[in-house]
Amino acid sequence: MRRLPHDSPWWTLILTLVSTTACLVVFYGVPLPRDEESPAALQVVVFAGGLVLLCGVLAVQVRRQLRAGEEASVRVQSVVGLLLPVIVFFALAYYEMADQFVGIENRTDALYFAVVTLGTVGYGDVHPVGEGARMVTMVQIVLDLVVVGLLVSVATSRARARAARREHASRTENKQG
Numbered sequence: 630m631r632r633l634p635h636d637s638p639w640w641t642l643i644l645t646l647v648s649t650t651a652c653l654v655v656f657y658g659v660p661l662p663r664d665e666e667s668p669a670a671l672q673v674v675v676f677a678g679g680l681v682l683l684c685g686v687l688a689v690q691v692r693r694q695l696r697a698g699e700e701a702s703v704r705v706q707s708v709v710g711l712l713l714p715v716i717v718f719f720a721l722a723y724y725e726m727a728d729q730f731v732g733i734e735n736r737t738d739a740l741y742f743a744v745v746t747l748g749t750v751g752y753g754d755v756h757p758v759g760e761g762a763r764m765v766t767m768v769q770i771v772l773d774l775v776v777v778g779l780l781v782s783v784a785t786s787r788a789r790a791r792a793a794r795r796e797h798a799s800r801t802e803n804k805q806g
Contacts, residue, residue, distance in 0.1 A: 651682035652713040729759025
């Protein structure tokens with residue numbers, strides 16, 4: 630069987646899907662003190678499985694990073710891969726602080742708020758009312774801005790590299806012609 634090259638767009642798609650799945654399994658599976666209705670043993674098993682999957686994906690991403698060197702597509706995927714655990718972390722924090730929010734009743738509400746905050750959309754249906762919740766939300770906003778800045782930086786360097794390759798190819802053709 631033929632192996633995919635480390636910079637293949639298929640790797641990006643596969644790792645993004647597996648990372649998203651692992652993060653969601655961890656998010657919905659982690660046993661928390663607020664959860665009394667679901668069996669703790671099942672949650673621990675689901676959480677452990679998701680955590681193993683997530684660690685495996687992160688190990689693959691680190692290997693791809695080390696092999697890729699300056700390959701921009703791998704760097705973009707790595708930044709996006711970093712974003713998923715950040716969203717899950719903040720969603721878990723919001724779920725645990727649900728009494729300091731208007732509109733967070735369950736894990737999905739907390740995940741929704743974390744994603745909406747990342748997107749800087751802010752519909753207003755869920756919002757922090759407690760001081761601690763507001764502080765955690767501000768920290769997420771600052772981290773999100775840093776990650777978005779990294780994505781813009783990587784995308785810009787990728788565009789510059791493509792333009793430089795085209796210019797080099799154009800010069801090479803003109804010299805040969």
